């Protein structure tokens with residue numbers, strides 16, 4: 001299993017966004033500290049997800065950057081990604097592990113310690129934990145759990161915890177202090193004029 005980067009860039013495929021331009025800017029700054037999770041809108045076709053993933057895998061390869069695919073594990077396998085990420089509406093973690101095989105990176109969403117422990121027993125190699133803070137990127141999320149909620153999960157499991165939801169460079173130190181191994185971001189890198197500069201700030205915070 002590849003060692004896990006601490007900065008997870010989740011592709012922003014909302015209208016008007018250019019996830020590949022953001023990735024091209026961030027890769028030379030982040031190198032192997034980066035993980036890219038290809039996440040497409042539910043309305044996207046598998047072909048669109050596959051084509052985007054192939055391009056991401058191709059961009060990541062020279063930097064030894066891990067590429068994962070959200071939800072659509074068949075796309076991950078077909079496109080040569082290193083693994084995938086599943087949540088409560090996706091394949092159960094144990095089934096996702098069967099699909100991907102023992103060597104793949106498999107992330108699972110957990111919002112509290114009980115789900116987190118179950119996901120690790122079922123085969124998750126890391127956990128996405130949140131929403132840490134309010135976010136406008138995704139609708140329908142439960143209330144933010146804050147750094148304290150992240151700490152509760154960290155104390156319950158032995159796999160890397162990736163904090164997600166409203167994460168900014170300013171918020172990284174508190175999340176790291178709570179035991180987060182890394183962070184996953186959409187808007188922090190997609191909604192800014194200079195994603196390379198922000199990626200460098202995020203990585204500085206994650207290195208402490």
Ligand SMILES: Cc1ncc(COP(=O)(O)OP(=O)(O)O)c(N)n1
Pocket residue numbers: 008037039070071085086087088089090107108109127128129162164184
């Ligand atoms: C790192 C990380 N953490 C959490 C999620 C959310 O996954 P999920 O709950 O399945 O929701 P969708 O992203 O599928 O809408 C994630 N993708 N990555």
Ligand SMILES: Cc1nc(C(=O)O)sc1CCOP(=O)(O)O
Pocket residue numbers: 109129130131132134135136137138141164165166167184185186187188
């Ligand atoms: C895709 C996703 N999942 C979340 C969860 O808590 O499960 S929060 C989120 C969106 C994160 O975007 P931003 O960095 O712009 O807040």
Ligand SMILES: [Mg+2]
Pocket residue numbers: 070071085086087088089090
């Ligand atoms: Mg999902």
